[in-house]
Amino acid sequence: MSASLRRFGRWVSLASKREFSNFSCIEKGAEGSWKSLNLYSAINQALHIAMESDPRALMLAFPVPLGRLAERFGKNRVFNTPLCEQGIVGFGIGLAAMGNRAIAEIQFADYIYPAFDQIVNEAAKFRYRSGNQFNCLTIRAPYGAVGHGGHYHSQSPEAFFCHVPGIKVVIPRSPRQAKGLLLSCIRDPNPVVFFEPKWLYRLAVEEVPEDDYMLPLSDAEVLREGSDITLVGWGAQLSIMEQACLDAEKANKQVSKLSTQKFLVGTWVWTIGTRKHRKDGISCELIDLRTLIPWDKDTVEASVKKTGRLLISHEAPVTGGFGAEISASIVERCFLRPAMDMAQFLASCNMMSAESNFPLTCNGHGSVFGILQHDLEAPITRICGLDTPFPLVFEPFYMPTKNKILDAIKSTVGY
Amino acid sequence: MAIWLLARSRTIIQRLPKMMPCFGVLYHSSSSFHYSASPSSSFLMSHGPRRLTSGTTPFFFFFSRPESTKAHTQLEQLYTSEDDDDQAIDFPGGKVAYTCEMRFISESAEKRVPCYRVLDDNGELVSHSNHVQVSKEMGVKMYTNMVTLQIMDSVFYELQRQGRISFYVTSMGEEAVNIASAAALSAHDVILPQYREPGVLLWRGFTLEDFANQLMGNKADFGKGRQMPIHYGSNSLNYFTVSSPIATQLPQAAGVAYSLKMDAKNACAVTYFGDGSTSEGDFHAALNFAAVMEAPVIFFCRNNGWAISTPVQEQFRSDGIVVKGQGYGIRGIRVDGNDALAVYSAVHTAREMAITESRPILIEALTYRAGHHSTSDDSTKYRPIHEIEYWKMTRNPVNRFKKWVEKNGWWEDKDEVELRSSVKKQLLEAIRVAEKTEKPSVEEIFNDVYDQLPSNLEEQERLLRQAIHNHPEDYPSDVPSRRHFPPISVPEEYAEDIFSVSSNCSPSANGWRERDSY
Numbered sequence: 001m002s003a004s005l006r007r008f009g010r011w012v013s014l015a016s017k018r019e020f021s022n023f024s025c026i027e028k029g030a031e032g033s034w035k036s037l038n039l040y041s042a043i044n045q046a047l048h049i050a051m052e053s054d055p056r057a058l059m060l061a062f063p064v065p066l067g068r069l070a071e072r073f074g075k076n077r078v079f080n081t082p083l084c085e086q087g088i089v090g091f092g093i094g095l096a097a098m099g100n101r102a103i104a105e106i107q108f109a110d111y112i113y114p115a116f117d118q119i120v121n122e123a124a125k126f127r128y129r130s131g132n133q134f135n136c137l138t139i140r141a142p143y144g145a146v147g148h149g150g151h152y153h154s155q156s157p158e159a160f161f162c163h164v165p166g167i168k169v170v171i172p173r174s175p176r177q178a179k180g181l182l183l184s185c186i187r188d189p190n191p192v193v194f195f196e197p198k199w200l201y202r203l204a205v206e207e208v209p210e211d212d213y214m215l216p217l218s219d220a221e222v223l224r225e226g227s228d229i230t231l232v233g234w235g236a237q238l239s240i241m242e243q244a245c246l247d248a249e250k251a252n253k254q255v256s257k258l259s260t261q262k263f264l265v266g267t268w269v270w271t272i273g274t275r276k277h278r279k280d281g282i283s284c285e286l287i288d289l290r291t292l293i294p295w296d297k298d299t300v301e302a303s304v305k306k307t308g309r310l311l312i313s314h315e316a317p318v319t320g321g322f323g324a325e326i327s328a329s330i331v332e333r334c335f336l337r338p339a340m341d342m343a344q345f346l347a348s349c350n351m352m353s354a355e356s357n358f359p360l361t362c363n364g365h366g367s368v369f370g371i372l373q374h375d376l377e378a379p380i381t382r383i384c385g386l387d388t389p390f391p392l393v394f395e396p397f398y399m400p401t402k403n404k405i406l407d408a409i410k411s412t413v414g415y
Numbered sequence: 416m417a418i419w420l421l422a423r424s425r426t427i428i429q430r431l432p433k434m435m436p437c438f439g440v441l442y443h444s445s446s447s448f449h450y451s452a453s454p455s456s457s458f459l460m461s462h463g464p465r466r467l468t469s470g471t472t473p474f475f476f477f478f479s480r481p482e483s484t485k486a487h488t489q490l491e492q493l494y495t496s497e498d499d500d501d502q503a504i505d506f507p508g509g510k511v512a513y514t515c516e517m518r519f520i521s522e523s524a525e526k527r528v529p530c531y532r533v534l535d536d537n538g539e540l541v542s543h544s545n546h547v548q549v550s551k552e553m554g555v556k557m558y559t560n561m562v563t564l565q566i567m568d569s570v571f572y573e574l575q576r577q578g579r580i581s582f583y584v585t586s587m588g589e590e591a592v593n594i595a596s597a598a599a600l601s602a603h604d605v606i607l608p609q610y611r612e613p614g615v616l617l618w619r620g621f622t623l624e625d626f627a628n629q630l631m632g633n634k635a636d637f638g639k640g641r642q643m644p645i646h647y648g649s650n651s652l653n654y655f656t657v658s659s660p661i662a663t664q665l666p667q668a669a670g671v672a673y674s675l676k677m678d679a680k681n682a683c684a685v686t687y688f689g690d691g692s693t694s695e696g697d698f699h700a701a702l703n704f705a706a707v708m709e710a711p712v713i714f715f716c717r718n719n720g721w722a723i724s725t726p727v728q729e730q731f732r733s734d735g736i737v738v739k740g741q742g743y744g745i746r747g748i749r750v751d752g753n754d755a756l757a758v759y760s761a762v763h764t765a766r767e768m769a770i771t772e773s774r775p776i777l778i779e780a781l782t783y784r785a786g787h788h789s790t791s792d793d794s795t796k797y798r799p800i801h802e803i804e805y806w807k808m809t810r811n812p813v814n815r816f817k818k819w820v821e822k823n824g825w826w827e828d829k830d831e832v833e834l835r836s837s838v839k840k841q842l843l844e845a846i847r848v849a850e851k852t853e854k855p856s857v858e859e860i861f862n863d864v865y866d867q868l869p870s871n872l873e874e875q876e877r878l879l880r881q882a883i884h885n886h887p888e889d890y891p892s893d894v895p896s897r898r899h900f901p902p903i904s905v906p907e908e909y910a911e912d913i914f915s916v917s918s919n920c921s922p923s924a925n926g927w928r929e930r931d932s933y
C-alpha cells in the first residue's frame with residue numbers, strides 16, 4: 001500500500017446515496033502497520049485497545065454483542081446489562097467515580113433519553129458539584145439516518161447534550177477518526193457522549209493504523225481548503241458536504257459574486273460593492289468540527305474570516321440544532337471587526353486630510369480602504385433536517401441532501 | 416462486603432423454624448369465575464394479613480409442602496413467627512408488629528410460582544382444570560385468528576426478505592398470547608401495545624389490507640408512512656399506536672385506566688410488554704402508579720425468554736415477572752402463554768377484577784419468541800437451535816389449540832385447507848394493492864407535527880418544494896405533492912412543475928442491521 005494511499009484512505013461507496021472521497025487524516029503517533037477497516041471494526045479495535053491498555057477499563061451495554069471482547073477480557077469487565085438506559089449510565093457513573101474507565105453503550109441514540117437525567121444532572125455535574133473530586137464516563141451511541149430507520153432509529157440528538165456544561169460531545173466521520181477520537185474520549189476524565197454515524201459502520205472503509213493512537217478533542221480539522229465559502233459539519237453529514245464541495249467546484253461558472261467593503265463615514269457606514277462574474281467554480285473550505293462541545297471556534301472563525309461565508313449542515317432538525325450555536329458565535333466574532341487598529345490604519349495612510357471627517361484613504365496601490373470591514377459577506381446558511389420527527393418514507397425529503405447544500409452554496413456565494 | 420451480607424442472611428434464613436406450610440394467595444373476586452386447585456392441595460381459610468378494598472374476600476390456599484422442601488417463602492418469614500402481637504409500631508400505612516428476631520426476608524422462594532394451565536401439550540384438558548367456558552363460535556374464531564396471524568407472519572417476513580418492505584417483526588410462538596388475550600377482552604378496553612401483539616389488533620378488526628398498508632407506508636396507512644413497519648395503531652379500535660421506545664406505554668396505560676375509571680366505563684386498559692421491558696424505569700413507575708391510583712389496568716407481560724439476545728437470567732434475578740407485582744401491591748397470576756384457554760381464562764378473570772374492584776392486575780404469560788427478534792436479527796447466533804425447535808414444535812400454541820378444537824368436533828382438515836388458502840389469497844391481494852398504492856403526499860411530512868401548521872414548517876415546506884423543483888431526481892417518484900401554496904416564493908413559470916415530482920429512487924430496504932456484532 002503506497003504511503004499516499006495510506007494517508008488519504010479509501011472510501012467505499014455502495015449502493016447508498018452517501019458517497020465518499022479522500023478525506024485526509026491526522027496520523028499522530030501511528031507508525032506501525034495499517035489495515036483497511038470499516039468504521040465498525042475501527043471502533044471495535046479502539047475498544048480492544050482501551051480495554052487492554054487499562055486494566056480498570058470496563059464496558060457495559062444492552063445488549064452487547066460481546067463476542068470476542070467478552071472472551072478476551074472476561075465477563076467481569078465486558079458485560080451485558082438489563083434493558084435500562086438510566087441503569088446503564090448510572091451504573092457507569094458509579095464505576096467511573098470509583099476510578100474505573102467506564103465505557104457505556106446505548107443501543108441507539110434514540111434510546112438515550114431514559115438516561116437523560118443521569119447524563120445531564122449527574123454525569124455532567126459530578127466534577128463541578130464536588131469541587132473536582134470525581135471523574136466520569138464515556139457513553140457511546142449510534143446516531144443518525146440509515147435509510148429506513150423512521151422515528152426511532154434515525155435521530156441525531158447531539159444538540160441536547162451540547163446545551164449541558166460539563167459534557168463533551170464527539171462525533172467521528174470515518175474509521176480512522178473514530179478510532180483515534182474514541183480512544184481520546186475514553187481516556188478523557190470528563191463525561192463524553194460519543195455518537196457514532198451508524199450509516200457508515202460498514203460503508204466507510206479506510207486505512208487505519210493498528211497502533212494505539214489518539215486524536216485531539218476540541219480540535220476541528222480542515223478537510224479541504226477553499227477561499228469562497230466555509231462549510232462546517234460533523235459525522236456522516238461530512239461525506240454529503242464533501243460531494244457538494246466537489247460539485248460546486250466543477251459546476252459553477254455563471255454565479256456572480258458580490259464583493260463588498262464597508263466604510264465608516266462620520267457616523268454612517270457605507271457599503272461599496274462590486275459584482276464580479278466568476279469564471280471558475282466555487283472554492284469551498286470544509287471543516288469537520290469533530291468535537292461539538294467544547295468546540296474549536298478559532299478554526300471556524302479563521303476560516304470564515306478568510307472566505308467570508310459560512311454554511312453549516314447537520315441532520316438534526318434545524319431549529320435549536322447545534323448549527324444555530326455555531327452561527328450565533330460566528331456572527332459575534334465575524335460580523336464586524338476593525339480591519340486594523342487605528343494606529344495601523346493611520347500609518348497605512350499616505351494621504352490624510354486633517355480637517356476631514358472622512359477617514360477615507362488610498363493605499364499605495366490605489367485601492368480604497370475603510371476602517372471597518374465585513375468578514376461575513378453573506379448571511380450564514382444552515383442546511384439541516386426539517387423541524388419534524390424523522391419520517392420514514394419521507395427520509396429523502398427530510399435529509400440535508402447534497403443538492404440542497406449545493407444550491408445553498410451557490411446562492412450564498414452569489415449573495 | 417455484599418457477599419458476606421448475603422451469605423449471612425442466607426444462614427439466618429436457613430435457621431428459621433420450619434413451622435408453617437407455604438401458602439399462595441388468591442382473592443376471590445365478585446365475578447362468576449371460580450378458582451379451584453388440584454386435589455392434592457388442602458384448603459384452609461384464614462384472614463389475610465392485609466386490609467382489602469371492599470367487595471373482596473380473601474382466600475388463602477395453604478398447600479401442604481413435601482417433606483423434603485426446606486424453603487421458607489417470603490410470606491412465611493413475614494407472617495409466621497413468634498411476633499409479639501401486643502407490641503406494634505403504629506406506622507403510617509398500618510400497624511407493624513415487632514419481633515425480637517433479626518430476620519432478613521429471603522430474596523426468593525425456593526419454589527417458583529406455578530404456572531396456570533388448562534390444556535396440556537396435546538390439547539387435552541388437564542384434569543380438574545378450571546377455566547372460563549369457550550363457545551364453539553369463540554373457539555373457532557380464536558383458532559382462525561391464530562392461523563391468520565401465522566400466515567401474516569410468514570408472508571410478511573418473506574416480503575421483507577425480498578426487500579419489498581424494510582422491516583418486520585413476527586409474533587411466532589406467541590399466537591395464543593396475542594389472540595386469546597384479545598378474545599377475552601371487550602372492544603371498549605383500551606390496548607397499549609409493545610410491538611409483538613398484532614394479533615390483538617387483528618382480533619379487533621384491523622384488516623389484512625390495513626396491515627399491508629402500514630407495512631408499505633402508503634397513503635392508506637393511518638400513520639401516513641411516517642413510522643417503520645409494524646408500528647400499527649387505530650384509535651377507533653382502541654389500540655394505541657406502537658412506539659419503538661421500550662416500556663413507555665406502561666405508565667400511560669395507568670393513566671388511560673384512571674380515565675376509564677373516572678368516566679365510569681365498563682372497560683379497562685390493557686398493556687402488553689416483554690420480559691426485557693420490565694427492566695426499564697417506566698415499568699416500575701407504571702406499576703406503582705397503577706396501584707396507588709387504583710387504576711383498572713391489566714399489565715400483560717409476554718415473558719418469552721429473550722429480549723433480543725439477552726436471556727431472562729441476565730435480565731432479572733426474581734422469579735420472573737409475576738412476583739414483582741406484590742412489591743407494588745398488585746395482584747398477579749402466572750399463566751402458560753402457549754395455552755390459549757389458560758390465557759383466555761386468566762385475562763377474562765383479570766378484566767373482571769380490574770374493573771369491578773378498580774385495581775391493576777399483573778399477568779405473566781410464559782411463552783417463547785420462536786422467531787428472530789426482528790428481520791435485523793439472527794437468533795441462532797445466541798441461542799441453541801434445539802431450544803427454538805422445542806418451542807416451535809412440542810410447545811406450539813397453535814397446534815395445541817387446534818387439537819382441542821378438533822377434539823370438540825369444531826374443526827376438520829378441510830376447514831384447515833380452506834382457511835389457509837383463503838387467508839393467503841386475501842393477503843397476497845392486500846399486498847398487491849398496498850404495493851401499488853402511492854405514498855402519502857409531500858405535505859404529510861409537515862402535517863400533524865402540530866394540529867396546525869406553524870410558520871417555521873410552512874417556510875420549510877416552501878423551501879422543500881423549491882428543492883424538489885430544482886432536483887426532482889433526488890426524490891422518490893411515488894410520493895405525490897398536492898398542497899397548493901399561494902405562489903409567493905414560487906416563480907410563476909415553475910409553479911406547475913413543482914407540483915409534479917418525478918424520480919426513481921426510494922428508501923433502500925437493505926444493508927443496515929439493527930444489531931451488528933463485534
Ligand SMILES: Cc1ncc(C[n+]2csc(CCOP(=O)(O)OP(=O)(O)O)c2C)c(N)n1
Pocket residue numbers: 062063083085107111114611659660661688689690691692693717719721722723784788
Ligand atoms: C428504550 C429502548 N431501549 C432499547 C430499545 C431497543 N430494543 C428494541 S426491542 C428490545 C428488546 C425488548 O425485549 P422484550 O421487552 O423482552 O420484548 P420481546 O422483543 O422479547 O417481545 C430492545 C432492547 C428500545 N426499543 N427502546
